[in-house]
Amino acid sequence: xxLRAIDTSTRGLLRRLTRGGWPACREDELTDWxxxxxxxxxxxxxxxxxxxxxxxxxxxxEIGRLSNALPYLHAAQLISLMLDRVGAEVLEVVPPQRxxxxxxxxxxxxxxxxxxxxxPDTVADLLARLEPEExxxxxxxxxxxxxxxxxxxxxxxxxxxxVVMTNDVVVIPxxxxxxxxxxxxxxxxxxxxxxxxxxxxxxxxxxxxxGMITLRELLTAEPASSVKDMMNPYLAALxxxxxxxxxxxxxxxxxVQALPVVGEGGRLLGALTADAALAHxxxxxxxxxxxxxxx
Amino acid sequence: xxxxxxxxxxxxxIGEILDDGLGAGKRGATRVHLTIRGRxxxxxRLSGPPSGLLYWVCLLGPGLIASAAGNDAGGxxxxxxxxxxxxxxxxxxxxxxxxxxxxxxxTCARLGxxxxxxxxxxIRDRLGLGxxxxxxxxxxxxxxxxxxSEFVGIGTAAELLGLSRxxxxxxxxGLLWYLVVFGSxxxxxxxxxxxxxxxxxxxxxxxxxRPDWTAVARGAFVPTLRRDPxxxxxxxxxxxxxxxPYMQLFQQSSxxxxxxxxxxxxxxxxxxxxxxxxxxxxSVFMIMATAATLHHTGHTHIETAAxxxxxxxxxxxxxxxxLFAVGLLGASLLAGAVLPLATAYAxxxxxxxxxxxxxxxRRAGTFFGLFTVLIVIGATAALIPGLPVIRWLVGIQVxxxxxxxxxxxFVFRLANxxxxxxxxxxxxxxxxxxxxxFGLVTTAIVAMLGTQLLNMVGLHVPSG
Numbered sequence: 158x159x160l161r162a163i164d165t166s167t168r169g170l171l172r173r174l175t176r177g178g179w180p181a182c183r184e185d186e187l188t189d190w191x192x193x194x195x196x197x198x199x200x201x202x203x204x205x206x207x208x209x210x211x212x213x214x215x216x217x218x219e220i221g222r223l224s225n226a227l228p229y230l231h232a233a234q235l236i237s238l239m240l241d242r243v244g245a246e247v248l249e250v251v252p253p254q255r256x257x258x259x260x261x262x263x264x265x266x267x268x269x270x271x272x273x274x275x276x277p278d279t280v281a282d283l284l285a286r287l288e289p290e291e292x293x294x295x296x297x298x299x300x301x302x303x304x305x306x307x308x309x310x311x312x313x314x315x316x317x318x319x320v321v322m323t324n325d326v327v328v329i330p331x332x333x334x335x336x337x338x339x340x341x342x343x344x345x346x347x348x349x350x351x352x353x354x355x356x357x358x359x360x361x362x363x364x365x366x367x368g369m370i371t372l373r374e375l376l377t378a379e380p381a382s383s384v385k386d387m388m389n390p391y392l393a394a395l396x397x398x399x400x401x402x403x404x405x406x407x408x409x410x411x412x413v414q415a416l417p418v419v420g421e422g423g424r425l426l427g428a429l430t431a432d433a434a435l436a437h438x439x440x441x442x443x444x445x446x447x448x449x450x451x452x
Numbered sequence: 453x454x455x456x457x458x459x460x461x462x463x464x465x466i467g468e469i470l471d472d473g474l475g476a477g478k479r480g481a482t483r484v485h486l487t488i489r490g491r492x493x494x495x496x497r498l499s500g501p502p503s504g505l506l507y508w509v510c511l512l513g514p515g516l517i518a519s520a521a522g523n524d525a526g527g528x529x530x531x532x533x534x535x536x537x538x539x540x541x542x543x544x545x546x547x548x549x550x551x552x553x554x555x556x557x558x559t560c561a562r563l564g565x566x567x568x569x570x571x572x573x574x575i576r577d578r579l580g581l582g583x584x585x586x587x588x589x590x591x592x593x594x595x596x597x598x599x600x601s602e603f604v605g606i607g608t609a610a611e612l613l614g615l616s617r618x619x620x621x622x623x624x625x626g627l628l629w630y631l632v633v634f635g636s637x638x639x640x641x642x643x644x645x646x647x648x649x650x651x652x653x654x655x656x657x658x659x660x661x662r663p664d665w666t667a668v669a670r671g672a673f674v675p676t677l678r679r680d681p682x683x684x685x686x687x688x689x690x691x692x693x694x695x696x697p698y699m700q701l702f703q704q705s706s707x708x709x710x711x712x713x714x715x716x717x718x719x720x721x722x723x724x725x726x727x728x729x730x731x732x733x734x735s736v737f738m739i740m741a742t743a744a745t746l747h748h749t750g751h752t753h754i755e756t757a758a759x760x761x762x763x764x765x766x767x768x769x770x771x772x773x774x775l776f777a778v779g780l781l782g783a784s785l786l787a788g789a790v791l792p793l794a795t796a797y798a799x800x801x802x803x804x805x806x807x808x809x810x811x812x813x814r815r816a817g818t819f820f821g822l823f824t825v826l827i828v829i830g831a832t833a834a835l836i837p838g839l840p841v842i843r844w845l846v847g848i849q850v851x852x853x854x855x856x857x858x859x860x861x862f863v864f865r866l867a868n869x870x871x872x873x874x875x876x877x878x879x880x881x882x883x884x885x886x887x888x889x890f891g892l893v894t895t896a897i898v899a900m901l902g903t904q905l906l907n908m909v910g911l912h913v914p915s916g
Contacts, residue, residue, distance in 0.1 A: 174582055226569075226577065227569070228577070229567065229568035229569075230567070230872070230874055254711030258568050258711060258713040262713075
């Protein structure tokens with residue numbers, strides 16, 4: 158089932174007013190109001206109703222749009238009934254102001270589970286807008302590795318690259334062969350949202366940026382050759398405290414999937430992806446649409 | 453763009469920032485906003501929540517500006533007509549309406565905070581499409597009337613300034629349309645607001661003309677009821693212009709836009725009350741000024757805007773006409789762009805088509821189409837030759853008053869709906885105030901319709 162629209166044509170209105178007495182048009186294309194009317198109800202109705210399972214099969218964007226038409230208390234109930242992964246994706250599509258309202262209504266367990274699967278930059282955005290005490294509590298409940306990523310992002314002031322970038326990027330050390338790199342990537346590719354580029358660094362600890370290699374190059378290169386020979390060493394980079402708007406424009410003008418963000422001594426901090434950049438400079442009304450243009 | 457490994461400057465990641473750095477309004481900065489008849493206009497961005505003296509300046513300053521800017525053409529006409537015809541006798545109505553308005557606006561703010569949805573969204577969601585159609589019908593009728601009244605206001609102000617209405621109205625309509633569609637309205641709007649500052653001449657005029665303070669006090673605290681159809685007609689007009697249906701829509705959607713959930717509702721409640729407290733200050737001064745100048749000299753029937761402008765003569769002398777015209781023009785231009793937008797938004801909300809000024813024609817055709825049609829209707833109505841201006845303006849406010857109970861019924865019913873309101877549901881006290889407001893408004897309307905009907909069949913109700 159895919160919800161395309163709610164029928165507000167004259168015919169559709171008559172059908173609603175006569176409680177189904179009026180024949181429907183284009184039956185195959187339209188979802189009847191009766192199939193989604195349960196959204197007006199309380200949680201218990203939601204759980205009991207077949208409609209909930211139907212809703213869960215919709216793409217997250219559609220569920221997000223449906224939930225936007227509901228009071229935020231109900232939207233929170235709807236999200237808490239979904240799998241964490243689906244719930245997280247739905248929450249990402251909800252407009253920022255509403256996202257906070259919906260999030261605050263989730264119970265503590267559900268909120269923590271969602272935070273653990275959401276992208277670190279989304280989590281940082283959410284936490285920065287929560288009350289400090291509550292944000293601290295939520296941060297404590299995050300798994301250690303995620304918490305580090307989120308706290309790193311939280312330190313940047315508004316309007317800087319640091320706020321827009323993601324720091325959940327794929328990193329490989331320069332001294333390994335392609336086949337070793339592929340083996341290393343097997344585990345580290347599971348969580349990051351941005352996987353098209355792997356950044357080559359001098360070591361896992363110092364993380365000094367040396368170059369970049371695309372996923373395509375990595376998979377097609379000779380397994381015995383070294384990463385250092387295959388990588389693209391001539392890399393443009395951004396700094397985390399430069400103005401976000403300008404940097405986003407640079408990413409888009411350069412037509413790259415992402416530009417790395419480096420700190421002092423060339424240490425890799427994260428990457429500013431093209432979809433984050435586009436979402437940042439696009440008009441507010443486009444933001445929810447452009448979030449997943451590329452990834 | 454810099455090239456690595458050239459030394460870039462920046463922050464190094466730090467391990468933990470659990471103790472500081474979180475919150476403190478770093479990313480969700482506070483804004484000072486101006487609320488004009490429920491609509492929120494962002495003014496200044498603050499790095500943190502204001503405290504001490506600044507808190508009061510941020511709270512009361514915008515309220516003071518809004519008290520002048522919140523009077524549109526219809527309001528000015530109705531208050532002037534009431535003051536001129538009945539002197540101070542109708543001031544008590546304003547006091548009661550202020551309490552009612554506070555109850556209504558606070559309820560709408562609470563609905564917005566508890567649900568995060570607009571009023572029509574909520575009506576459609578909770579009460580169904582049929583009721584939603586009914587509410588939309590009311591809003592469209594009431595707002596179209598008001599849009600017409602704003603353009604009549606523009607035409608009248610232009611004539612007072614010596615310009616032809618036939619030129620001024622189409623130019624103003626085109627200008628407003630252009631500003632809204634091509635997106636620089638936000639900046640120009642501040643100029644319109646500044647123009648309405650001339651209404652601060654009303655309190656001055658009211659004081660300079662030495663009103664009879666005992667009569668003012670009697671008018672304010674001793675309700676006088678007359679069986680005169682004109683009296684009841686003006687009373688409904690006063691209700692209609694003070695508690696207008698679109699204000700409820702604005703109040704609720706501005707709370708939703710600011711993202712104030714039920715946890716951050718406290719300051720919003722204060723804000724709503726302060727806004728209402730200020731909004732009717734100027735109306736009372738308008739009634740007082742016209743009563744002390746026009747009514748006092750036996751000039752009880754206002755026919756034209758030039759008559760109404762005479763109330764400012766004690767402070768402005770010969771410039772009264774021009775001063776009045778500037779204020780009227782500012783107020784009418786301000787409301788003339790906002791009301792068609794609000795109506796298009798309302799329809800968008802009820803029927804779910806794309807809405808928003810930051811979209812373009814191709815993406816939100818219906819929205820801009822409606823906006824254009826409303827402006828055209830308003831401008832055309834204002835071009836009708838020989839229009840009895842004041843009578844027409846007051847009539848539209850009475851129409852608003854007539855339609856008000858429908859919206860009030862929806863608002864109060866929704867505020868009692870535990871499923872969507874949760875802990876912010878109406879308390880018993882709030883219900884008493886709410887339903888008394890509803891009762892009073894409905895009684896006034898029934899009385900008005902009754903007297904008008906008797907009048908129509910030729911039975912004259914003895915006044916007194």
